[in-house]
Amino acid sequence: MAQVEQETPGTLEQEFNELARQWRRETGIMSLIRQKAMHPAYQKIIGMGRDALPFIFLELRNRGGDWLWALESIARPKVDPAQGTTNFHDAAAAWLKWGEENGYA
Amino acid sequence: MPGDTIESEFPRFRQAGYSITSPESDDYNCIAWAAGDTARKWDPDPTSGRYWPEGVPRTLDVESFIQLFTNKGGYSPCDGDALEQGFEKIAIFMSLGQEVTHAARQLASGAWTSKLGDWEDIEHNSLAGLESSFYGRVAIILKRPRLGKVA
Numbered sequence: 657m658a659q660v661e662q663e664t665p666g667t668l669e670q671e672f673n674e675l676a677r678q679w680r681r682e683t684g685i686m687s688l689i690r691q692k693a694m695h696p697a698y699q700k701i702i703g704m705g706r707d708a709l710p711f712i713f714l715e716l717r718n719r720g721g722d723w724l725w726a727l728e729s730i731a732r733p734k735v736d737p738a739q740g741t742t743n744f745h746d747a748a749a750a751w752l753k754w755g756e757e758n759g760y761a
Numbered sequence: 762m763p764g765d766t767i768e769s770e771f772p773r774f775r776q777a778g779y780s781i782t783s784p785e786s787d788d789y790n791c792i793a794w795a796a797g798d799t800a801r802k803w804d805p806d807p808t809s810g811r812y813w814p815e816g817v818p819r820t821l822d823v824e825s826f827i828q829l830f831t832n833k834g835g836y837s838p839c840d841g842d843a844l845e846q847g848f849e850k851i852a853i854f855m856s857l858g859q860e861v862t863h864a865a866r867q868l869a870s871g872a873w874t875s876k877l878g879d880w881e882d883i884e885h886n887s888l889a890g891l892e893s894s895f896y897g898r899v900a901i902i903l904k905r906p907r908l909g910k911v912a
Contacts, residue, residue, distance in 0.1 A: 684880050685770055685896075686878045687790035687804075689806045689809040725806070725809060743801065744802065747810030
């Protein structure tokens with residue numbers, strides 16, 4: 657009988673980290689988020705859905721980077737947490753606060 | 762990035778010539794650098810959380826970037842990339858998919874300066890060196906009187 661391999665938190669985190677590394681490496685020459693976000697590794701991370709949110713928030717907190725596009729795509733909150741912010745630092749902080757309040761960060 | 766990585770991405774630089782002029786940084790991007798801002802990234806995507814001036818369309822169409830530099834920077838379209846004494850030029854690159862990918866700014870020497878994504882700033886002798894599968898080709902050149910001391 658074939659065994660179904662269950663995704664453990666460890667392997668999911670490893671998968672995220674590998675995809676994030678690949679994305680950073682292969683989009684280094686890009687300047688604009690829309691083009692960075694179209695990279696297959698970034699799209700795979702979005703495809704991981706809400707399971708990816710804790711890893712994205714950790715990455716955003718520790719290294720920064722263009723993760724707001726992925727957060728918006730995955731979380732789809734009714735009210736944009738970054739609404740009214742005027743710079744990236746405040747927008748990222750607003751998303752991190754949303755992540756904490758919703759148990760992802 | 763090591764020089765061989767830059768040359769791998771932009772093979773024409775091997776002959777066209779370039780030099781690295783800054784450390785790597787993801788604090789600002791090529792559009793910000795072309796506009797003279799090293800404090801933040803400029804990006805029209807509203808989800809990016811990045812800076813984009815009020816009143817400029819939030820698209821990657823070249824027309825949006827022309828509006829950015831003409832309405833907010835005082836540039837106007839011009840014919841070529843040759844150095845014109847007393848003028849500063851900006852070159853906007855566009856991909857085959859018709860999206861803006863990059864902007865470079867001409868220095869008073871006639872050389873060009875570019876921020877390569879999250880990599881370093883470089884000084885390069887020609888715009889052709891940047892033509893590549895991702896950056897595409899120059900879509901338009903804009904110019905304005907060089908600020909400060911004008912010859």
